[in-house]
Amino acid sequence: MDSPNKQLEKLLLLTGVLLILTIIVIQFSRNHPQRLIPKLSEDVAAEHQKSSLLTGSATANSRAEIPHYYILDIHEANEGQFHQFVKTLEYAKLPYTIIGERELASLKPSPYHTLITATEKLSVSQLTYIASFVKNGGNLYVGKRFNENQFNALAGIKSNEGFSQSSVHGIDITKPWNTIYEKLPAVEAIVNNSMKVTIADESELYMESEGTPLFWTNSYGDGRVGFFNGTWLSSKSSRGLFLQTLELVPQRFVVALTGVEVVYIDDFPAPFPEKWGADQTAYQEYYAMSPQSFLQNVWWADMKDIASEEDLLYTTVMIGTYEDKINASGKELVEKNRKELSYYARDAYHHGHEVGLHGYNHQPLLLGSEAIDGTLGYTPWENKETMAEGIKYMQHLLKEYYPTSSFKTYVPPSNILDETGISALESQLPDLRTISSVYDGQVAGSYIQEIGMDNRHPQLFNLPRFSSGFHVDESNRLGAVDALGHLGMVSHFVHPDDLISSRSNGFMWEQLKVEFTSFLAELKTAYPILSPYTATQATAYLGSFLEGTVSIQHTEDSISIGATDMPTPMRLLIRLNDGEQLEHTQSSDVTVYPIGDDGSTYQLEIRKVPVVLPISKGVDAK
Template identity: 30%
Template sequence: MKNNVSFSWLFLPILILALVSAAIFIERAGISPTIREPSLNFLKPKEDETNGELIEGEPKSLVLYDSVDDDGLRQLTVVTDTLDSMRVRYDIFDINEAYDVNDFIGNGYEVIVITFYNLDKLNQQILDLTQWVENGGRMLFSIRPEITSTFTAIYRKLGIISYGYDFTSIAEILYTSDLFPGMKMRTLESGFVEDTSLALQLEDEAHVHLSSADRNATPILWDYDLGDGRFVVINSDQFLDKYDRGVICAAYSLLYDTFIYPVINSSMVFIDDFPGPIPEGSNEIVYQEFGKDIEEFYINIWWPDMKDFARRYGLEYTGLLIETYNEKVAPPFIEEKSVERYEYFGDSLLDLGGELGLHGYNHVPLVTNIDEIPAELGYPVWSSTEAMQTSIQDLYTFGISLFPEQEFFTYVPPSNILSSEARAWIPEIIPEVRVIAAQYIEYPAIAAFYDQEFEEASDGIIEVPRVISGYAVSPFYQWTAANELVLHYVNSHFVHPDDVLDEERSKGQGWVYLRDQFEQYLIWLESAAPGIRNMTASEGGMAVQRFDRLGVSTDCDNAGCIISLSNFYDEAWLLMRTKLAPATIRGGTITEVTPSLYLIGAQDARVEIDFEE
């Protein structure tokens, strides 16, 4: 009798194994990624457009400053930079020059901003100014005053009941209102500042927005109505830097029952050195946590976690391609031959809806002058301009050979260092580059450090600075992020794959801790910024173009607001701070950010808002 043996039971496991293998092969090796269409487009060069006046009408504000005081000059810069961003037209006046106070209060100004300590420079004229406020004017003290006879004459008009003669240092700041999105009743250590404030007590009618978090609850920012006018007072000598502009913006907006200003509305996450070479060997912390070497960690732990964040929080990563970590600064440049990992990570990022930009052939900044880079950074300098240009061209060629369907619109300088010479020729060497993304915060110690504003440069390059960095957001970066959110409605954040490998960047913490801290920040951002748009760097650049060119004029009363926009293309975004309740909007959309702050999406050059009766 013939025995019939069936092997059909083996078919299902073999089929499953084949399908899994095919899926892995497709993801990690062979299929071209899907390139997502951008949500916006680049605008035509400025010279081809009609450039209207960004800020229409006569100056609404007078900024008084003290030219002989260094802090006063720094404060003047922070104030005027902030007002420029908010599209507030202003005049400035040096209080050391001869003046007639009637020139201040009789020229149709709505606001006077005082940016200096010593009120004695106003002397008895301060009484005329406070009377002007009582009659309907508005005054912002953007820096805490010194205790002088002039201050003593007016302190009660500022809502102050009593004060001490000693200054107090603020160790921790408490956000007591919803003035800053997502920050109400949060505290931040102020160890990154050296703040001194007047120890004082306020009238019950004063509205406090920032205070010390200690038992004294020293008021740091408040508004106080006097007669028909309003004072806003910053009781601090700290807010003198670029990362403090949001405080000035928020304080200025409190002067009005309703105030509207333009914003960018963009959240971007950059991954520097990615795709790039994976360090060989193992790392002690990584091995202790996961029992894996660095390559296994990148492939099986770090990148799956980053993809999970992208899917759950809608992140649109911008990866910055680097070819090698060698330090060659003269040709010939050796092309990387082992490209499988570059293709795997790059394709995977593109499939998530992200984009790739250019970082460097290697990580040596584009500088030829050794004096422009501190020796402690350990970088060599390039042998010549031609060598720098060749290296960037080689990187671009490497990029398009791996990702032929990707346009490399963005360049990020290694270590955010870029010589003025290289900045000038980058658009000529790689014409595809439209966006340069370096750093928002200045570092004067590095001569070639490339700090930026959110703006469109005269050569057409769009400057899109990164604002904060790292997976674990420090108190300083949380402060900076909160300031930038209220000023531009922007989150611009960069990380590195090897942050966990670097003891200084990781603070000795492992990936589990860094991953959890990063997620906590993403949770905060999602809650703090309703309606913020997740974007790649190039899309962020497109949004910056529209913001930078936009002109804004508003006409508001208790019934509603009319917003008139010049240089309007297809969309614009604004924030409206108001004590009133919006009822309807025409020509746009409106999203509540906090009970007193609203995100307006303009769909037309004229937007009308009605308030509830």
């Protein structure tokens, strides 16, 4: 048996060995964090992309009717409604045909056929054909008010004093039918020039604006009319309202939705300040810690909790420096950002999130000759080569820590980008697939996007954001509601410095956290089909969604659904307008979510086609 001194020596030796091993592991994790992560988010994304595509024809039935939408060609380049309607129908996978007056005269009436008009300049002969189509069982959606008193009965109008000399603002729901627009505040951005009308007693009013009837439905003969008494549907941010009011017109309405939810954290990871600014004393006093400690131990810890509670996947996009010029090489960037990259990026990857690129610095990739809002105070780049150099340094920075990873998503600073910048990105980022900017906007130089492949850059996919902020103001709430309304989609972004900027609306993080969480929960409640995606995963799903097709057939007691190359799961919204109800039973192939209390609206997730959904006649059914 060893003496006490020998035992002490062995204990000290063992303790020393363990201490050395601990130091080695810590140092290794700092210098090579990727070695301690089993799979990076890109690998997880690749597995999600391999989901099978759905293909199967709707059940053939000689008595079945196929829904169709007809848009009356207006031959006017400045009619914004026409463009918005066409684009919305394409996203929704609703079959449509653009027709002229000759085809109008021979339209076949059906409760599943709907004619859409997008101009106030309808001739008497056109309206005569339209009235006959509706009277005999077709449907009409008036997307821009027309003033023709001899057709007031068709329009569901009792009296009409003509166009108002002043505009009306906002919308008020008078007959609830949609869970998202009921909670939308009276947004000043919604501006309409309307007619001074009194609607017929039999018409059903769904919306008004400052006391003016804005949208109603009216039965005319055997058909139904939806009348929008305004001009706002020419706005890109009105597409959701168009689709959600269109659903009130045909007997049944079946539309494809994406169900995609993407949440971005811009400017993260980034070099965070060591001290609070002079205007940030409230945070210093409340939390009694440095900005770096607060962001790591409070804010980021809360953001991870929110992701877990609300079922989110973040796409973080990082910045190397906030300096205007390229003053640091790739090696220097690695050293300066060692703490942020070794902790935040590793943590993001570990939780299944994605790390994308925001920029070498926060200067948009523009030259001095390219248009930009000068009040933003940005410094133009000298040339494309300098842009490319900065991007190369950031790629080097990421690969220093995560050699098997690469940037697949890029978010332009302030959502500003031009062709020169895209060319610089392509020259340095061979794996880049997604550019996420904004869907709509007024800032000069903004990179405004539609969802889909970039025609000029076929390897790049445009994945815009619709809303932003921990404090979701009136304008951003409208953007979020519109995206839900016509795409069944959330694409929202926040910044760490939202907490200390004017975007916070004067709230502290504890208040912003509650507001942000409530906002996300509200969206998920309204659209339970929403599922979390990183930007890379969303690009894969939406690419298939845009390429695929959906087929619908109606019989008296069923809806048959087929598809060609649609992603799994396929998501739909169904609205039944004549007192019918969906006789749904949950199965491994179909999940049905009833929406609202009246039994008329449903959201579905479908994992196998074809599917036949039984329909029963309710007490109010025709």
